[in-house]
Amino acid sequence: MSGGAVHMKSDGPYEIVRVGETYEVRDTRNDQLEYRSRTLDQALSALGVRAKAERKRQTVMVRPCIRCRRDFESEGAHHRMCATCRLNARDIYHGAV
Ligand SMILES: [Zn+2]
Helix, strand or coil: CCCCEEEEEEECCEEEEEECCEEEEEECCCCEEEEEECCHHHHHHHHHHHHHHHHHHHHCEEEECCCCCCEEEECCCCCCCCHHHHHHHHHHHHHHC
């Protein structure tokens, strides 16, 4: 068996490398092994899942909270308060009832 690694495919920061008889999905940013399979199909789907999750993560925006003005990771236009302020806002609401 030869130990040569063959690059097969990459998607975002992830790549598939064939090592001997196995396919490895690696994160190229830290060269970490994410997934290992004996079939290319499984490695391809593992690559797809991770690349998609990574793209989703990159769409998260950092916005200032409307209440305390601290930057936080917003999941969308509807999401304008940081987690701490949302918790406090809920407490105030319950207290007012
Ligand atoms: Zn806040």
